[in-house]
Amino acid sequence: MLKFILRRIMMMIPQLLILSILVFALAKAMPGDALTGQLAQSPKMDANTLMEMREKLGLNDPVHIQYVRWVKNLLHGDLGLSYIHQQPVTDLLSGRLANTLLLSACVLLLTYLIAIPLGLVSGRWQDSWADKLIVGYSYVSFATPLFIFALVMLFVFGFKLGWFPTGGSVDIQVEKGTLDYYINKFYHLLLPALSGALIGTVGIIQYLRSEIIDTKVKDFVKTARAKGIPESKIYSHHILRNSFLPIAAFLGYEITGLIGGSIFLESIYSYPGLGQLFLQSIMQRDYSVVTALVMISGLATLIGTLLSDIILSAVDPRIRIE
Amino acid sequence: MKKRYGKLLSLLVGFSILLAACTNSTTSSDGKNSKNTQTTQKETIGNFPMAVKNDGKIVDGVLTYGLVYDTPFEGTLNYAFYQGQPDVEILHFFDESLFHVNGDYEITNDGAATYELSDDKKTITIKIKDNVNWHDGEPVKAEDLEYAYLVIGHKDYTGVRYGDALIQDIVGMDEYHAGKAANISGIKVIDNKTLSITYKHANPSILTGIWAYPLPKHYLKDIPIKQMAQSDKIRKNPIGFGPFKVKKIVPGESVELVRNDDYYGGKPNLKGVIVKVVNPKVVLQALKKGEIDVAQFPTDQYVSAKGTKNIQFVGNIELAYNYIGFKLGHWDAEKQENVMDNPKFQNKKLRQAMAYAIDNQAVADKLYHGLRFPATTLIPPSFPGYHDENAKGYSYNPEKAKKLLDEAGYKDKDGDGLREDPDGKKFTINFLSMSGGDIAEPLAKFYIQCWKEVGLNVQLVDGRLAEFNSFYDMVEKDDPKVDIFAAAWGTGTDVDPYGLYGRNVMFNYSRWVNEKNDELLEKGHSEQAFDKQYRKGIYNQWQELMNEEVPVIPTLYRSQIFAVNNRVKNFTADIDPFNWKWKEVGVTAEKPETE
Numbered sequence: 001m002l003k004f005i006l007r008r009i010m011m012m013i014p015q016l017l018i019l020s021i022l023v024f025a026l027a028k029a030m031p032g033d034a035l036t037g038q039l040a041q042s043p044k045m046d047a048n049t050l051m052e053m054r055e056k057l058g059l060n061d062p063v064h065i066q067y068v069r070w071v072k073n074l075l076h077g078d079l080g081l082s083y084i085h086q087q088p089v090t091d092l093l094s095g096r097l098a099n100t101l102l103l104s105a106c107v108l109l110l111t112y113l114i115a116i117p118l119g120l121v122s123g124r125w126q127d128s129w130a131d132k133l134i135v136g137y138s139y140v141s142f143a144t145p146l147f148i149f150a151l152v153m154l155f156v157f158g159f160k161l162g163w164f165p166t167g168g169s170v171d172i173q174v175e176k177g178t179l180d181y182y183i184n185k186f187y188h189l190l191l192p193a194l195s196g197a198l199i200g201t202v203g204i205i206q207y208l209r210s211e212i213i214d215t216k217v218k219d220f221v222k223t224a225r226a227k228g229i230p231e232s233k234i235y236s237h238h239i240l241r242n243s244f245l246p247i248a249a250f251l252g253y254e255i256t257g258l259i260g261g262s263i264f265l266e267s268i269y270s271y272p273g274l275g276q277l278f279l280q281s282i283m284q285r286d287y288s289v290v291t292a293l294v295m296i297s298g299l300a301t302l303i304g305t306l307l308s309d310i311i312l313s314a315v316d317p318r319i320r321i322e
Numbered sequence: 323m324k325k326r327y328g329k330l331l332s333l334l335v336g337f338s339i340l341l342a343a344c345t346n347s348t349t350s351s352d353g354k355n356s357k358n359t360q361t362t363q364k365e366t367i368g369n370f371p372m373a374v375k376n377d378g379k380i381v382d383g384v385l386t387y388g389l390v391y392d393t394p395f396e397g398t399l400n401y402a403f404y405q406g407q408p409d410v411e412i413l414h415f416f417d418e419s420l421f422h423v424n425g426d427y428e429i430t431n432d433g434a435a436t437y438e439l440s441d442d443k444k445t446i447t448i449k450i451k452d453n454v455n456w457h458d459g460e461p462v463k464a465e466d467l468e469y470a471y472l473v474i475g476h477k478d479y480t481g482v483r484y485g486d487a488l489i490q491d492i493v494g495m496d497e498y499h500a501g502k503a504a505n506i507s508g509i510k511v512i513d514n515k516t517l518s519i520t521y522k523h524a525n526p527s528i529l530t531g532i533w534a535y536p537l538p539k540h541y542l543k544d545i546p547i548k549q550m551a552q553s554d555k556i557r558k559n560p561i562g563f564g565p566f567k568v569k570k571i572v573p574g575e576s577v578e579l580v581r582n583d584d585y586y587g588g589k590p591n592l593k594g595v596i597v598k599v600v601n602p603k604v605v606l607q608a609l610k611k612g613e614i615d616v617a618q619f620p621t622d623q624y625v626s627a628k629g630t631k632n633i634q635f636v637g638n639i640e641l642a643y644n645y646i647g648f649k650l651g652h653w654d655a656e657k658q659e660n661v662m663d664n665p666k667f668q669n670k671k672l673r674q675a676m677a678y679a680i681d682n683q684a685v686a687d688k689l690y691h692g693l694r695f696p697a698t699t700l701i702p703p704s705f706p707g708y709h710d711e712n713a714k715g716y717s718y719n720p721e722k723a724k725k726l727l728d729e730a731g732y733k734d735k736d737g738d739g740l741r742e743d744p745d746g747k748k749f750t751i752n753f754l755s756m757s758g759g760d761i762a763e764p765l766a767k768f769y770i771q772c773w774k775e776v777g778l779n780v781q782l783v784d785g786r787l788a789e790f791n792s793f794y795d796m797v798e799k800d801d802p803k804v805d806i807f808a809a810a811w812g813t814g815t816d817v818d819p820y821g822l823y824g825r826n827v828m829f830n831y832s833r834w835v836n837e838k839n840d841e842l843l844e845k846g847h848s849e850q851a852f853d854k855q856y857r858k859g860i861y862n863q864w865q866e867l868m869n870e871e872v873p874v875i876p877t878l879y880r881s882q883i884f885a886v887n888n889r890v891k892n893f894t895a896d897i898d899p900f901n902w903k904w905k906e907v908g909v910t911a912e913k914p915e916t917e
Contacts, residue, residue: 030791031791031792031795031796032790032791032792032794032795033791036791036794036795036798044483044485044486044487044531044814044816044821045482045485045486045829046485046487046490046821046827046828047653047655047658047827047828048658049482049484049485049490050485050828051655053482056480081552084396084405084406085396085397085398086396086398086403086405086480086481086551086552087397087398087551087552087557088552091552095573095574096574151603151604154604154607155604155607158607159604159607159608159610159611162611166604166607166608166611166613167598167599167600167601167604167608168572168575168576168598168599169572169575170572170575172570172572172575172576172577172578172596172598173578173596267392267393267601268601268603268604269601270394270575270598270599270600270601271575272394272573272574272575276393276394277394280393283790283791285791
């Protein structure tokens with residue numbers, strides 16, 4: 001097992017290297033740079049100063065020199081400076097990362113909390129009206145675009161009913177560090193997280209449902225039933241355990257998604273996170289931020305897949321990695 | 323960077339109405355499509371009041387100001403360093419220029435400092451008033467303003483303000499910027515509160531464009547200039563000398579400000595201000611619910627917002643205009659000069675015809691509900707002292723366009739309904755237009771349709787709209803694929819158009835050069851032009867010249883509107899650039915009105 005993990009980690013190095021070349025080349029291939037058109041709204045700028053600034057930012061160097069410089073800094077843990085935010089990328093990311101992690105973790109948690117009971121009910125009482133309702137819901141949610149659903153949720157629960165705050169991650173007037181602060185933060189988190197969770201359940205519901213349906217006609221279940229074990233015990237002991245396998249494997253990937261953030265949720269709820277930052281940085285050609293974000297999510301993906309392999313082998317004795 | 327979704331339907335509807343309108347207006351005799359044109363109602367910015375109406379008595383309250391953006395604010399809270407628009411909206415509350423300005427944006431002696439010009443108009447002496455203090459209690463000193471110039475001019479400076487021609491025109495600035503001098507010889511601190519700045523040229527733009535934002539030297543001096551923009555003293559605990567003090571910042575989301583009792587202009591009416599980011603999609607709801615009191619309101623949502631009971635709208639004309647430019651040459655970076663060497667549009671009549679062919683009134687009324695209106699000159703009416711009201715510009719006249727094209731030799735020789743060039747070759751015009759917003763696509767298609775009506779074959783570059791960066795990349799580098807392009811300029815408060823149309827400026831994107839133009843622009847910022855009448859005369863001539871030569875077609879002027887809760891008093895639409903007026907703004911109820 002240890003050997004396997006080590007080998008996987010060794011394999012990450014060339015993977016990341018290739019990723020870094022790709023990312024850098026693609027980022028540079030985008031037309032324009034951070035200074036392009038920036039001054040369209042304030043024409044107080046002369047060509048010389050513009051040239052000087054490009055020089056200062058190293059944008060005039062050949063691409064391979066820029067790449068080597070970037071990788072060198074990267075290895076020193078220096079992600080560079082965001083031109084648009086006038087701030088080191090690490091500072092910028094760490095601020096946003098906390099928000100994004102919190103939001104995504106909350107979405108994930110709520111998704112599982114909603115999806116697992118529904119999947120269980122729907123699998124156990126297959127073809128009942130409850131099952132039909134749940135399956136119906138999962139299809140509708142699958143077909144609903146997040147940016148519309150989040151807006152509708154915000155209008156109904158935020159503005160019309162007034163149950164939730166309508167934007168931001170925390171009220172500015174509460175004192176940092178107090179209990180109120182954390183409650184307030186959670187309160188702000190709830191509606192965006194619910195919006196994300198309510199329409200993100202389809203995968204888990206369907207997986208769980210079909211696994212249960214498959215498992216409940218398997219021989220060992222029949223045997224258990226023949227032995228006279230109560231139905232509820234059959235479900236909790238025999239069927240569920242087996243049915244959770246694919247869900248567990250799923251979890252590793254889900255963790256990867258944690259840092260991706262959601263452009264729509266963040267934008268609609270004015271919630272400063274990484275998803276929005278990524279989009280904004282691409283639009284404004286803030287290279288250092290774009291490359292840093294892709295590298296980080298690349299790394300997270302690699303780790304996530306590794307994790308899901310480990311989880312899988314831990315929960316399923318039939319899978320043993322050599 | 324505003325993205326809008328889920329409005330495809332209204333976009334399509336708007337598009338079809340427009341297409342109908344353009345073909346309509348040429349064949350309108352039977353008027354059978356007239357019902358189409360009535361579906362959208364027209365506004366005009368003239369109907370908007372400048373100030374809100376509120377006769378109530380001011381109470382001690384906190385106002386919430388909405389930053390209407392779909393991205394977090396960057397948080398570089400300093401005039402010398404900021405880049406993003408949201409940042410400057412926050413800055414207005416707690417820091418300001420040393421000078422107030424009048425209706426033509428010229429500095430006056432009513433603000434935190436007074437000025438005097440020397441006889442040769444090259445030296446300005448600035449005296450900061452005694453009661454002007456930073457938020458930490460330190461007085462604002464002459465050396466603070468000098469320090470601002472020392473930072474901006476420094477080679478390690480990371481912002482964009484050094485590009486300002488007036489800053490570079492200061493005596494000794496070049497030497498300082500090159501690192502050859504420790505100080506700027508043209509800036510002299512005379513005493514604690516007085517300093518003088520000497521320029522190489524006498525230029526009336528000093529009065530509209532002088533950099534008068536001091537930096538608190540005592541507060542910032544220990545930070546290396548390279549790291550200033552990222553320091554906590556600018557991002558977390560910024561200070562200024564404006565009517566409010568920053569109390570707390572939640573990065574990217576909101577800022578809490580409290581009254582500065584020590585404000586030199588007197589005690590502000592509001593106890594505090596909360597500034598927070600609101601997504602443009604929900605701004606109307608937030609206003610209706612009273613979650614925000616004031617916000618610059620997206621004009622494209624105005625039609626559905628008007629009539630809302632708990633808010634008032636105020637508005638004025640933006641310091642900006644939209645235009646369509648012709649690519650007439652290229653930028654010679656070596657010589658720092660525009661070279662007019664592209665033969666395609668050298669014929670003035672062709673350019674004039676294209677200007678007559680487009681129906682900007684229809685665009686303004688149908689696509690912008692009247693909240694943009696046809697532009698007549700390159701100096702927008704937001705410069706009341708310089709905008710030539712008598713200029714007619716190019717109103718829609720397809721017959722005249724056709725006549726001009728005939729005269730210029732662009733005739734349809736093969737009978738396909740499209741004109742060929744004077745040599746009889748196919749004549750295709752490549753039009754670069756920017757994506758973004760719902761209106762971009764129908765707008766570009768509308769213009770193309772209008773030109774087709776007069777027999778010109780206009781195609782979008784690469785067959786589609788260009789994204790912001792690609793757009794400016796192609797325009798800046800004079801991509802040969804581009805013949806004409808639709809863009810916009812924000813003018814800032816300095817009327818001088820040299821920075822956009824001069825022979826030696828890169829932003830003269832049409833690359834048009836002309837001796838008369840050189841002469842007028844030179845005169846417009848000469849010593850003589852300190853005489854306002856003279857300057858107005860020169861700029862009238864310039865506006866006329868530009869309308870005659872049409873290197874760019876001015877297309878639309880723009881309005882900006884603010885939505886303001888009924889409890890707010892003394893708010894006016896010209897709060898930017900007159901941002902010291904925040905001191906007067908107050909509220910007449912503890913809680914915002916809700917619908």
